[in-house]
Amino acid sequence: MQDFEVVSQGEGEYEVSVETGEGAVALTLLLGEAEDSSDGLLGPDESTARATIQYLLQHQDAQDLPQYIDIEEVLAAYPDAGEEIGSLRE
Numbered sequence: 001m002q003d004f005e006v007v008s009q010g011e012g013e014y015e016v017s018v019e020t021g022e023g024a025v026a027l028t029l030l031l032g033e034a035e036d037s038s039d040g041l042l043g044p045d046e047s048t049a050r051a052t053i054q055y056l057l058q059h060q061d062a063q064d065l066p067q068y069i070d071i072e073e074v075l076a077a078y079p080d081a082g083e084e085i086g087s088l089r090e
Contacts, residue, residue, distance in 0.1 A: 002057055004050075012044030016053055018062035025062040029053065030070045037072045038082040042089075051088035055081060 004018040012032035018025045029052060031044040042048045052074060056065060059078070075081050 002062055004053055004057070004062075006046060006049045006053065008046060008049075014046070014049040016049070018053070018057070020062050022063070025065070026067070027053075027062075027065055028068050030068065032071075034071045037075050038086075041082050041086045042071065047089045048085065051085045054088050055085050 002018050002020060004016055006029075007015045007017075009015055009028075012030065012034065014029040014031065016027040016029055018027065029049050031042070031048055031052070034042040034044045034048055042052075048071075052069075052071065055078075056069070056074065074085075078084075
């Protein structure tokens, strides 16, 4: 698992820095619609942010992720994402 840092920017927005073999990759994670998009399973909190990044890094390399990641798009792209991210929050 790659090391990463999550810093809240307020209002469900998080700046994420993922360490890779070639240096750090900077991402912005948008969780403002997390509750509505996941039927209340996920929230716009740091725990969800960390779990979302962990989930995404299980499926893609950090450098292959888009610079802006919206939770709605993650949930649409991966049918099991809501439940998996929810379980990673624990």
